Amino acid sequence: MFIIGERINGMFKDVSRAIKEKNKRFIQELALKQIEKGANALDVNIGTAVEDPVSAMEWLVKTITEVTEITLSIDTTKLVVMEAGLRYCKSKPIINSTSADDEKLNNLIALAKKYNAGLIGLTMSNRGIPSDANSRLELAMHILTRWQGEGLLIDDLYIDGVILPVNVAQAQCPEVLETIRQVKLLSQPPPKTVLGLSNVSQGTKYRSLINRTYLVMALASGLDAAILDPLDEELIKAIRTAEILLNKTIYCDYYLKGRK
Amino acid sequence: MFIIGERINGMFKDVSRAIKEKNKRFIQELALKQIEKGANALDVNIGTAVEDPVSAMEWLVKTITEVTEITLSIDTTKLVVMEAGLRYCKSKPIINSTSADDEKLNNLIALAKKYNAGLIGLTMSNRGIPSDANSRLELAMHILTRWQGEGLLIDDLYIDGVILPVNVAQAQCPEVLETIRQVKLLSQPPPKTVLGLSNVSQGTKYRSLINRTYLVMALASGLDAAILDPLDEELIKAIRTAEILLNKTIYCDYYLKGRK
Numbered sequence: 001m002f003i004i005g006e007r008i009n010g011m012f013k014d015v016s017r018a019i020k021e022k023n024k025r026f027i028q029e030l031a032l033k034q035i036e037k038g039a040n041a042l043d044v045n046i047g048t049a050v051e052d053p054v055s056a057m058e059w060l061v062k063t064i065t066e067v068t069e070i071t072l073s074i075d076t077t078k079l080v081v082m083e084a085g086l087r088y089c090k091s092k093p094i095i096n097s098t099s100a101d102d103e104k105l106n107n108l109i110a111l112a113k114k115y116n117a118g119l120i121g122l123t124m125s126n127r128g129i130p131s132d133a134n135s136r137l138e139l140a141m142h143i144l145t146r147w148q149g150e151g152l153l154i155d156d157l158y159i160d161g162v163i164l165p166v167n168v169a170q171a172q173c174p175e176v177l178e179t180i181r182q183v184k185l186l187s188q189p190p191p192k193t194v195l196g197l198s199n200v201s202q203g204t205k206y207r208s209l210i211n212r213t214y215l216v217m218a219l220a221s222g223l224d225a226a227i228l229d230p231l232d233e234e235l236i237k238a239i240r241t242a243e244i245l246l247n248k249t250i251y252c253d254y255y256l257k258g259r260k
Numbered sequence: 261m262f263i264i265g266e267r268i269n270g271m272f273k274d275v276s277r278a279i280k281e282k283n284k285r286f287i288q289e290l291a292l293k294q295i296e297k298g299a300n301a302l303d304v305n306i307g308t309a310v311e312d313p314v315s316a317m318e319w320l321v322k323t324i325t326e327v328t329e330i331t332l333s334i335d336t337t338k339l340v341v342m343e344a345g346l347r348y349c350k351s352k353p354i355i356n357s358t359s360a361d362d363e364k365l366n367n368l369i370a371l372a373k374k375y376n377a378g379l380i381g382l383t384m385s386n387r388g389i390p391s392d393a394n395s396r397l398e399l400a401m402h403i404l405t406r407w408q409g410e411g412l413l414i415d416d417l418y419i420d421g422v423i424l425p426v427n428v429a430q431a432q433c434p435e436v437l438e439t440i441r442q443v444k445l446l447s448q449p450p451p452k453t454v455l456g457l458s459n460v461s462q463g464t465k466y467r468s469l470i471n472r473t474y475l476v477m478a479l480a481s482g483l484d485a486a487i488l489d490p491l492d493e494e495l496i497k498a499i500r501t502a503e504i505l506l507n508k509t510i511y512c513d514y515y516l517k518g519r520k
Contacts, residue, residue, distance in 0.1 A: 166504060174506050206516065213502050
């Protein structure tokens with residue numbers, strides 16, 4: 001699976017502090033550590049407590065690209081901050097994210113074209129997050145149709161079924177799994193699927209256990225990518241084992257060793 | 261899910277010795293310990309190294325039913341040994357198992373009727389274990405048709421997709437998941453699905469990790485029951501978490517505590 005490391009996010013106190021203090025070394029080490037543990041891309045989010053978001057995003061992206069050319073997923077709801085991040089990426093970036101609302105969708109598709117970026121499309125709109133798989137799929141189809149209508153590559157589109165915390169919206173957890181399965185039937189070839197994994201365990205007591213159990217179920221449902229914490233060793237072990245059991249990587253006795 | 265404890269099996273050395281020495285206490289404690297850890301039924305298998313299999317099975321079942329009336333899954337390939345076990349069960353037993361071969365199927369369906377027992381039907385025949393989901397489903401359909409043709413309850417039939425060790429038949433692991441999903445479409449209501457879980461990790465280095473990862477994927481695919489080791493704590497935690505995330509049991513903060 002395609003692992004997008006979640007740790008460079010201003011919602012974490014250590015990262016927030018590093019952004020404030022312009023502590024390059026902390027950010028760069030966090031980037032490299034995530035890559036070492038298996039991240040195929042890094043999410044970049046400045047958080048909410050920043051005075052000048054545009055220059056914070058610029059600084060973050062420049063700081064990371066000094067030490068790695070890995071794919072960056074620029075994670076912000078603000079258009080100007082998004083463009084500030086995309087501008088300094090050294091590899092093809094991912095835009096994280098759009099909803100299914102036309103204004104937002106138009107703006108972010110325009111940015112995707114300008115910067116040759118992938119796009120994460122959330123199955124939600126200004127009416128909120130639907131409670132069932134079918135309504136999520138309608139929104140996914142809307143995003144997909146707009147994306148393909150612009151002649152963009154299906155392979156660059158990631159549909160995110162929007163998982164909510166299990167302690168808030170438990171009934172939606174299987175609905176999101178069903179969404180992942182059904183997205184794979186929307187087109188041929190289908191768009192990719194992605195999840196913001198850690199959200200499922202927000203506010204719960206057994207976060208790591210809930211995260212890895214849900215991820216394994218999502219992988220069995222066809223998930224392609226997830227934004228997650230690659231520093232969670234049990235999570236990475238579960239991913240590597242699921243990949244073996246889905247016959248996506250070849251089994252060898254010590255498949256957990258000697259891997260990134 | 262319906263957990264069938266696998267530990268009372270003569271293939272384990274400690275159990276084999278207990279059978280030989282007629283050590284009632286060992287067997288009874290192993291029965292109660294599995295139930296305490298979450299087993300809803302117990303598999304009973306005398307193993308292969310027994311001189312008088314009929315009286316060994318009788319002794320085992322009598323020994324267990326002295327301390328519990330839980331469902332027993334009588335696990336043997338020999339018809340006389342099967343009947344020896346079924347005869348002494350105090351609750352409705354499960355016959356483990358038949359293949360899709362007509363002679364075997366006829367014999368075991370006759371026993372199921374005589375003893376009002378459930379039946380585990382393996383998707384294999386005298387031609388072997390098919391390599392893909394479709395061929396497994398054909399065999400499942402054959403067993404199902406015979407079962408329903410006798411007017412037996414669909415709820416008492418368990419289809420086992422026959423998982424092989426991942427280091428032997430890796431490509432079949434996702435095929436068995438697909439089999440589980442498709443069995444649920446064979447009839448309305450569908451038969452139950454079951455797996456002999458530990459087989460998937462036979463001969464591998466990370467047995468518990470492989471077992472629990474595969475089980476979580478199977479649960480996401482609709483699995484109802486499994487023969488497994490309830491003394492594996494990480495496995496039970498994964499099951500309880502998967503049940504929460506599939507919205508089958510209600511979430512509470514300490515859902516792992518105070519449970520069997």
